[in-house]
Amino acid sequence: xxxxxxxxxxxxxxxxxxxxxxxxxxxxxxxxxxxxxxxxxxxxxxxxxxxxxxxxxxxxxxxxxxxxxxxxxxxxxxxxxxxxxxxxxxxxxxxxxxxxxxxxxxxxxxxxxxxxxxxxxxxxxxxxxxxxxxxxxxxxxxxxxxxxxxxxxxxxxxxxxxxxxxxxxxxxxxxxxxxxxxxxxxxxxxxxxxxxxxxxxxxxxxxxxxxxxxxxxxxxxxxxxxxxxxxxxxxxxxxxxxxxxxxxxxxxxxxxxxxxxxxxxxxxxxxxxxxxxxxxxxxxxxxxxxxxxxxxxxxxxxxxxxxxxxxxxxxxxxxxxxxxxxxxxxxxxxxxxxxxxxxxxxxxxxxxxxxxxxxxxxxxxxxxxxxxxxxxxxxxxxxxxxxxxxxxxxxxxxxxxxxxxxxxxxxxxxxxxxxxxxxxxxxxxxxxxxxxxxxxxxxxxxxxxxxxxxxxxxxxxxxxxxxxxxxxxxxxxxxxxxxxxxxxxxxxxxxxxxxxxxxxxxxxxxxxxxxxxxxxxxxxxxxxxxxxxxxxxxxxxxxxxxxxxx
Amino acid sequence: xxxxxxxxxxxxxxxxxxxxxxxxxxxxxxxxxxxxxxxxxxxxxxxxxxxxxxxxxxxxxxxxxxxxxxxxxxxxxxxxxxxxxxxxxxxxxxxxxxxxxxxxxxxxxxxxxxxxxxxxxxxxxxxxxxxxxxxxxxxxxxx
Numbered sequence: 001x002x003x004x005x006x007x008x009x010x011x012x013x014x015x016x017x018x019x020x021x022x023x024x025x026x027x028x029x030x031x032x033x034x035x036x037x038x039x040x041x042x043x044x045x046x047x048x049x050x051x052x053x054x055x056x057x058x059x060x061x062x063x064x065x066x067x068x069x070x071x072x073x074x075x076x077x078x079x080x081x082x083x084x085x086x087x088x089x090x091x092x093x094x095x096x097x098x099x100x101x102x103x104x105x106x107x108x109x110x111x112x113x114x115x116x117x118x119x120x121x122x123x124x125x126x127x128x129x130x131x132x133x134x135x136x137x138x139x140x141x142x143x144x145x146x147x148x149x150x151x152x153x154x155x156x157x158x159x160x161x162x163x164x165x166x167x168x169x170x171x172x173x174x175x176x177x178x179x180x181x182x183x184x185x186x187x188x189x190x191x192x193x194x195x196x197x198x199x200x201x202x203x204x205x206x207x208x209x210x211x212x213x214x215x216x217x218x219x220x221x222x223x224x225x226x227x228x229x230x231x232x233x234x235x236x237x238x239x240x241x242x243x244x245x246x247x248x249x250x251x252x253x254x255x256x257x258x259x260x261x262x263x264x265x266x267x268x269x270x271x272x273x274x275x276x277x278x279x280x281x282x283x284x285x286x287x288x289x290x291x292x293x294x295x296x297x298x299x300x301x302x303x304x305x306x307x308x309x310x311x312x313x314x315x316x317x318x319x320x321x322x323x324x325x326x327x328x329x330x331x332x333x334x335x336x337x338x339x340x341x342x343x344x345x346x347x348x349x350x351x352x353x354x355x356x357x358x359x360x361x362x363x364x365x366x367x368x369x370x371x372x373x374x375x376x377x378x379x380x381x382x383x384x385x386x387x388x389x390x391x392x393x394x395x396x397x398x399x400x401x402x403x404x405x406x407x408x409x410x411x412x413x414x415x416x417x418x419x420x421x422x423x424x425x426x427x428x429x430x431x432x433x434x435x436x437x438x439x440x441x442x443x444x445x446x447x448x449x450x451x452x453x454x455x456x457x458x459x460x461x462x463x464x465x466x467x468x469x470x471x472x473x474x475x476x477x478x479x480x481x482x483x484x485x486x487x488x489x490x491x492x493x494x495x496x497x498x499x500x501x502x503x504x505x506x507x508x509x510x511x512x513x514x515x516x517x518x519x520x521x522x523x524x525x526x527x528x529x530x531x532x533x534x535x536x537x538x539x540x541x542x543x544x545x546x547x548x549x550x
Numbered sequence: 551x552x553x554x555x556x557x558x559x560x561x562x563x564x565x566x567x568x569x570x571x572x573x574x575x576x577x578x579x580x581x582x583x584x585x586x587x588x589x590x591x592x593x594x595x596x597x598x599x600x601x602x603x604x605x606x607x608x609x610x611x612x613x614x615x616x617x618x619x620x621x622x623x624x625x626x627x628x629x630x631x632x633x634x635x636x637x638x639x640x641x642x643x644x645x646x647x648x649x650x651x652x653x654x655x656x657x658x659x660x661x662x663x664x665x666x667x668x669x670x671x672x673x674x675x676x677x678x679x680x681x682x683x684x685x686x687x688x689x690x691x692x693x
Binding site: 198206238278294442 | 559560561562602659665
């Protein structure tokens with residue numbers, strides 16, 4: 001396919017869409033599907049057919065505020081409806097061309113106004129299983145522009161200029177990584193997309209893969225051109241069957257259009273992608289473990305160097321980036337590095353997608369410019385803590401991250417700022433906790449997770465997480481001593497410094513950050529044998545009566 | 551296997567296919583896969599036991615999977631698990647003695663915005679409370 005042909009397709013898509021007077025977009029993301037979005041779509045199609053109006057009912061990816069699902073957006077008026085049931089289909093179709101259905105109208109202006117959509121620009125606007133929909137919104141334009149008008153070095157330069165950093169959590173500069181792989185010697189190189197979103201409580205990558213799969217493929221193809229690779233693998237968790245099936249469809253359609261395969265766009269560049277399934281191992285998010293898993297082995301990490309950029313998959317130079325990183329590539333190539341660098345904070349550029357969950361009113365997917373204050377995300381976009389409860393902490397970075405207390409909510413979100421307070425950006429999970437969550441118990445939960453997920457290769461992680469878990473269990477049961485607390489801290493430091501891979505090195509983060517910011521909760525458990533949040537089941541008689549505490 | 555050109559590195563893919571066809575991986579099928587892909591038995595068995603997704607035991611007729619991810623945990627998934635364990639009389643990861651219901655936990659299914667989430671025979675149900683979940687188990691138990 002050439003650029004002219006691509007434009008032709010884009011034009012015909014527009015003409016096709018213009019034929020319809022109205023578009024009814026139904027969110028078909030997992031969260032909305034679990035609420036009956038499928039029946040809703042069928043009902044809408046039936047109602048639209050019966051009405052005689054000229055209506056297109058489209059299945060789309062995640063629209064964002066999942067807690068209001070199932071969601072329906074009517075275009076061109078851009079009316080957003082929430083909590084839509086199949087019974088409402090007739091009312092929605094009847095309202096087309098007139099005033100909206102008042103009882104279904106969703107007022108989330110605050111939620112949307114503060115967001116900037118780059119990665120999610122197509123989410124909610126295209127059918128993920130139709131390549132033409134993607135092409136109609138400038139899809140694959142960046143790839144063909146790169147192939148015909150830019151040199152591989154030019155592409156890398158543009159990515160470097162944008163200041164894009166790895167969205168998987170580490171925050172390594174993407175341009176630098178690409179440059180290293182490009183310089184590595186060898187005929188055969190690989191690009192790998194890390195879609196093993198193992199961090200429990202995060203689902204950004206799932207939504208991107210399900211809602212806009214072509215964006216990931218295009219990003220990978222551009223990366224392959226830049227580094228000189230001809231083969232790509234997308235490693236997806238087996239827990240995401242919908243993502244797998246949509247990616248499979250997307251790859252098939254891209255091949256059919258000649259956007260993957262041999263001699264793309266009449267250039268010598270050839271590239272193809274295969275999907276590889278994970279099988280439920282958190283450690284496979286670590287790049288060397290991920291490589292082992294793609295090779296069909298146990299997913300255990302190995303010491304670096306050599307880095308995958310030099311010797312990775314099957315011993316060849318390999319570029320590994322996260323789903324969201326690849327999703328940023330096409331807009332950067334299209335709009336230029338400076339455009340991207342204008343967004344965000346000084347050292348963290350662009351936007352970041354967060355999965356907002358836990359004790360918060362508007363759970364769902366949000367995309368915000370880097371540098372935005374945590375308070376804005378939680379109180380304005382997220383709508384605050386519901387049920388009259390008090391905000392206690394926000395957990396970022398999953399089992400590798402930390403808990404950030406209320407007094408630090410004015411922190412601007414960036415890789416470095418989060419690192420400085422003992423947490424990490426991570427892949428973008430953001431779990432809000434209120435006064436009914438016990439921080440000791442939460443720390444124990446994460447340690448238990450890391451303990452089961454430790455691959456067992458290195459001792460600090462294998463034995464250390466088990467010891468941390470024992471200590472935390474004792475404290476939770478009201479059997480801990482103050483010595484245990486000191487022991488826990490020194491154990492954490494040891495594990496942090498001596499573990500082989502990221503899993504072990506970051507496993508103590510939830511413990512250390514909760515001890516740092518919520519030490520009094522630990523002391524309550526240890527000294528007063530009492531769980532302030534009432535979560536831990538402490539059998540021992542309560543030593544101090546409630547009035548003394550008050 | 552043919553789809554992947556009998557490639558050794560497609561071991562995990564092949565095991566996925568076998569498990570989705572038979573529900574679990576027994577000794578014979580692991581042996582067969584290892585032999586066909588020319589992979590040492592130790593590697594095949596090692597892979598099967600390393601990854602949580604693979605099961606060596608046959609599943610029950612129905613499977614109730616409770617998500618134990620962080621968001622679900624914060625919203626009380628542990629109480630759901632305890633309630634289900636009590637009702638079925640088995641621990642997580644086990645199947646009732648009549649082979650009717652398996653109780654599983656998942657690391658995270660990615661539907662965190664509707665936490666707590668359970669999967670009834672693979673169908674995602676969000677914002678689950680103990681009552682409707684137990685009712686579902688009741689229906690399965692008498693089938």
